[in-house]
Amino acid sequence: MVETTIDGTLAVGEAEGLAVRRRRRRLGLGFWLPVTWIVLLMFGALTADFWPMPAPETIDFLNRAAAPGTVGEIELAGESELSEFRYLLGTDNIGRDILSRLIHGARVSLLIGLLSPLIGLLVGGALGVLAGYYRGRIEGVVVAVMDIILAFPALALLLAITFYLGPSLLNLILALGFLSIPASARVARANTLSLARREFVLAAKAMGASDLYILVREIVPNVLMPLLVFSMLLVAVLIVAEGTLSFLGLSVPPPTPSWGTMIEEGRELLDEAPHITMIPAAAMCLTVLSFNLIGDRLRGLIDPRESRL
Amino acid sequence: MRYLGRKLLRLVLVVAAVTTLTFLLVALLPGDIAYLVVGPTATPAEVEAVREQLGLDRPMLVRYAEWLAALAQGDLGISLRTSEPVGEAILSRLPVTIELMVLAQVIAVALAVPLGVLCAYRQNRWIDRTVTLVGFAMISVPPFVMALVLIFTVSLRLDWLPATGYVPLSEGLWDNLRTFLLPALSIALIEWVTLMRLLRNDMIVTLQEDFIAMARAKGLPAWHILLRHALRPSSFSLITILGLQIGALIGGTLIIESIFALPGIGRLLLTGIFSRDYVVVQGCILFIAVAYVLINFLVDLTYSFLDPRIRVGGGHG
Numbered sequence: 001m002v003e004t005t006i007d008g009t010l011a012v013g014e015a016e017g018l019a020v021r022r023r024r025r026r027l028g029l030g031f032w033l034p035v036t037w038i039v040l041l042m043f044g045a046l047t048a049d050f051w052p053m054p055a056p057e058t059i060d061f062l063n064r065a066a067a068p069g070t071v072g073e074i075e076l077a078g079e080s081e082l083s084e085f086r087y088l089l090g091t092d093n094i095g096r097d098i099l100s101r102l103i104h105g106a107r108v109s110l111l112i113g114l115l116s117p118l119i120g121l122l123v124g125g126a127l128g129v130l131a132g133y134y135r136g137r138i139e140g141v142v143v144a145v146m147d148i149i150l151a152f153p154a155l156a157l158l159l160a161i162t163f164y165l166g167p168s169l170l171n172l173i174l175a176l177g178f179l180s181i182p183a184s185a186r187v188a189r190a191n192t193l194s195l196a197r198r199e200f201v202l203a204a205k206a207m208g209a210s211d212l213y214i215l216v217r218e219i220v221p222n223v224l225m226p227l228l229v230f231s232m233l234l235v236a237v238l239i240v241a242e243g244t245l246s247f248l249g250l251s252v253p254p255p256t257p258s259w260g261t262m263i264e265e266g267r268e269l270l271d272e273a274p275h276i277t278m279i280p281a282a283a284m285c286l287t288v289l290s291f292n293l294i295g296d297r298l299r300g301l302i303d304p305r306e307s308r309l
Numbered sequence: 310m311r312y313l314g315r316k317l318l319r320l321v322l323v324v325a326a327v328t329t330l331t332f333l334l335v336a337l338l339p340g341d342i343a344y345l346v347v348g349p350t351a352t353p354a355e356v357e358a359v360r361e362q363l364g365l366d367r368p369m370l371v372r373y374a375e376w377l378a379a380l381a382q383g384d385l386g387i388s389l390r391t392s393e394p395v396g397e398a399i400l401s402r403l404p405v406t407i408e409l410m411v412l413a414q415v416i417a418v419a420l421a422v423p424l425g426v427l428c429a430y431r432q433n434r435w436i437d438r439t440v441t442l443v444g445f446a447m448i449s450v451p452p453f454v455m456a457l458v459l460i461f462t463v464s465l466r467l468d469w470l471p472a473t474g475y476v477p478l479s480e481g482l483w484d485n486l487r488t489f490l491l492p493a494l495s496i497a498l499i500e501w502v503t504l505m506r507l508l509r510n511d512m513i514v515t516l517q518e519d520f521i522a523m524a525r526a527k528g529l530p531a532w533h534i535l536l537r538h539a540l541r542p543s544s545f546s547l548i549t550i551l552g553l554q555i556g557a558l559i560g561g562t563l564i565i566e567s568i569f570a571l572p573g574i575g576r577l578l579l580t581g582i583f584s585r586d587y588v589v590v591q592g593c594i595l596f597i598a599v600a601y602v603l604i605n606f607l608v609d610l611t612y613s614f615l616d617p618r619i620r621v622g623g624g625h626g
Contacts, residue, residue, distance in 0.1 A: 144322075147323065148323055148326045148327070148330075151323050151326070151327060151598065151601065151602050151605075152327065152330075152594075152598045152601070153559050153597055153598065153601050155561070155563055155564075156559075156563070156578070156593075156594050156597045156598065157594075157598075159563075159578065159579075159582060159594075160331075160334055160590065160594050163582045163587075163590055164334055164335070236449065240451040243451050243453070243454075244451065244452075244453060244564055247453050247564070248564065248567070248579065249583075250582070260453075263453070263454065263457065267457065270457065270460065270461055270465060271461075271465045274461055277457055277461075278458075278461075281454045281457065281458070284451060284454065285446075285449055285450050285451070285454060288449040288450075288451065289445070289446060289449035292445065292448070292449050293445070296445075
C-alpha cells in the first residue's frame, strides 16, 4: 500500500498518476484465482450427487488406502452394478473414494462457512448499527454484552456449546453464528459512529427524516460494504473452526463426510499413505487462503490503508 | 487511580458474568444430566444416586450459591470419572500448557522480529514480497494441519524429533524441549505472521522519521540504525499484541496438546468432553475463561503504565 502512495505522489505527469490509480483498482490474479476456486467448490458441492463417481460412503474393500490413480471396481452413485473406476485422488483407509468425499465434504465447510457469518452479519450488524446510532444506554448494554462474549476464549466456548447441545449441522451453524456476532457488531458500530457525524446524515436529519429512514437509507447501505468484507475474512476463520471441531470428532456426525474428519481419519496411516490426510488438508488450506485473499483484496479496495493483513 | 478503579470494576463484572455463564451452561443443559453421566444402560437407582451426589434434586439457585461458595475456596468439584479434584487436576497440568505457550511465543518472536525488520528495510523489494506471500499462505493453514505436516516431515520422514510423547522437565531439559519443539512450532509458524506484519508496518513509519534520516546522514551502518534506533520505537504494538495473544493462545493450545499427547489443560478439557465428565468440562472452561480475562486485564494495565496517554484518553469501552 505504501508503494502505491509513494509512487502516486512521486509520479510526474497526470497520466502516470492515473495509471497508478487504475492499477490499484484492478483486482488482478490474486483475486480472480481464489474466486475461481471458490466458485468451482460451490459448483462441486451443489452438483455432488450427479457426478459419475461412487457415493462418499461406498467402500471398496479391495482397494484400501489406494494411491491416487488406482483403478478399482466399485458401484457408482445411483447404480447397483460394479463398474471400473479410476480413483483420481486415491481411497481412504477403509476404501472410500477421496474425491467423492472431498466434494461432498465441501458442503459442510461451505454451509457453515457461509451461513454462520450471515447470522453474525444480520444480528451483530443490526446491534452494532443501533448501538452506534442511538448511543446512550443501548450502546452501553450492547458493548458490555459483546465484551463478555469476547471474554471467553472462542474455541473453549465453542467446545462448551457443542458439548452441551450435541453435534449437528444446525447446532454448529448456530454456535459459530453466535460467536461471530460480537466481532460483526464491533465493525458495524465503529462504522456507524463515524457515519452518523457525516454531512449527508446531518442533512437528512435537518430535512426532518425519521430515524428509521436515516438508518435504512443512509446508514445501512454504507455500513454493509465494510461488514461484508469483514464477513469474508470471518468465513476463513469459521472454516478453520469447523475443521478443528470435526478433526476432534465434535462436528457433524460420521456418515456425513467433512474435511476435518477426513484429515483425522488419515492420521493413523500418515506414514504409509499420506495422501489420505494431505489431500483434504490441502483443500482446506486452499479454501481458507482463497477467502483470506478475497477479503484482503476487497478491504484494500474500500480502505487502501488497511490492506494486506 | 480512577482509571484503575474503572478497570477493576469491569474486571469484577466480567468475571462474575463468566462464572454465571459457566454455571448456566451446565444448569440449563437440555435433558437430565444424571442420565448423561451414567449412560443409557444405567438402572433408575443408579441415576438417582448420581442425581443425589450432584445435588441435582435441589433448586438451581441453591446449587448456584453452593457452587460459588465452593469456588471461592478454590474447589472446582470432583471429577465424575477419575474422582480427582478438578482444581488439582488443572493445576498439575498448568505447567505443560504454560511451557507450550511460552515456547511458541518465543519462536514466533524470533521469526517475526528479524523478518519484520528486514521487510521494512527492503520494503516492496522481492524479499519483502516473498515473505509477505509466504506469510499469507502460512496464516491460512489451520493449526492442526500445520501440526500434521510437521509430524509428517520432521518426525516421520526426517526422523529428527518425536511425534508424540511427553517428557517432564525433571528428566532433563533437552529431552523435555525435544517433545515440546514440534507442538510449539505448530503454533509459532502461524502466529509469527501477525507479529511480523505489525512490526514491518510500524517500522516503515519509523524509518521515515527525521532522526533516522539524521542517523543515516551521520553515516551509521544500516544494521545499527535498524536495530539500535528504529526497532524500539517500532515495537510498541508488537508488544501489546504479544500480550493479548497469550490469552488467545490458551484456546489455540487445546488442539495442539491433543494431537501431540501433551498432558496440558486442553487435553484435560477434551478428555472431559469425550467422557462426558461435565464437572471437569465446567472447571476447565471456567479456568481458561478467567485466566484469559485476567491476562487481558494485566496486559491492559501494564500497557497503560507504559503509555500514559491511554490512561487519560480511551474513556469508554
